[in-house]
Amino acid sequence: MSKVTIVGVGSVGAACAMAIVAQRRCSELVLYDVNTDLVEGEAMDLQHAYAFHGVAVKAANGWQDTSGSDIIVITAGARQKPGESRLELNGRNAAIMKSIVPNLVMHSHTAVIIVVSNPCDVMAKMVHDMSFLPPGRVLGSGTYLDSSRFRSFVAKRLNVDPVHVHGLIVGEHGDSTEELCDMHSCVVSSAQDIIAKRGYTSSGIGFTVSRLVDKILRDSHSVVPVSTSVKGLFGITEDVFLSVPCVIGRSGVERVLQIQMSPEELQKLRDSATRIASA
Template sequence: MSDLTKIGVIGAGNVGAAIVNALVLRNIGKEIIFFNRDLNKAIGEAMDIDDTIPLVSEMQIKATNSYKDLSSCKIIAITVGARQKKNETRLELLGRNAKIIEDVVKNLDIYAPKAILIMVSNPVDILTRVAQEISTRENNKIFGSGTVLDTSRLRFQLGKELNVNRKNVHVHVVGEHGDSEFAVWSNAIIGSIKLEKFPLNKNTDLKKLKTKLWIS
């Protein structure tokens, strides 16, 4: 059991629900405060996740639309934001989502000023900076998820293509989480072997494989 007692998740969309579910499955925290402006949405998602708790470990999920309930959370993940439209880049989301994040952070400064904030909303890097400039808390208490998900996706797909355990695949995606990010192929290793020297299937071309994985 983690020593984290209460964790907050703001936003009951797919990402927020996935985070709450992961916290339950990994037995992190004793109480999760699941915040959403539409209370019924948070209640519905919480009820679905509640069904798994008896199979894992005892934990409480509290659905709420009141910032006051987040007051004693040590960590709060922020997942709220406008949906990305077709052909819209993450950077084009900035204007709409910055206003949403500004409102959220100002409320958290009032009710949970000591909590560590983890920004997941897109464009995540810029919104993390926006949150740091708006918030009265120290900058080192506001993090962004960055390219963690992109890195995980690339490692999974590369491991699948090479038919190796994904835990032995080490490659990183760096930069801004969006159109300008890139994979650091020069430092990619499989186990302890450089990707460039890793024995590939005779029908596999490394250059084409890199292009295929990164475009996808």
């Protein structure tokens, strides 16, 4: 038996819920949102398909309904507007985190928390500090989706199956990352391209979170690029979260892999840390 709670059931939260249910990642899924009609409607809609997916879906009537969660996914926050950087969301979403994190930890003090809300790296660090949870138990979805986008772009360029393309985007999950090449530029700008066309992104991150949930619950010890504390790593002195290759399992981030980087790549990573620290 496994229980997952999603906090925030807007477009991203709903996409995460759909992917988790469709792929049967847990036995119980709890949805929480301040918009009670929205969360009840979303839960009812998914629960009506229980005969097909077998996941019990429930709309939380209060924080007590999130009790005993194995994993908490936080997607709550303001939506990124066309032309707005993720870092510009910082002030608006910080207040939201302060209102929800203590309640979540009170009822699920052994949970692993996945922070999706943007700016992901900043919010993950904030949630970690407010939760007082052990290191590794709070992580940001980080550049896991960026890495999938990169693999898709490489596969399209080479006309091969994306499953057989391996590569990681590390550093900051955001649009202020410096451009290394045309393909990397496509990864960085892809979210803004989607936002310009349909107003928001959701499907990609939904499947990304579903995959993370699966890897954590299965204690897979998989290597994925997620946002975690990097202070003291790669010559970084700032107390920030950035995406680096992490081994994840049932306790969240178990360890960070110290991959080799060129001096130029290390400097770019350190520059990202400085930028995040000043956000």
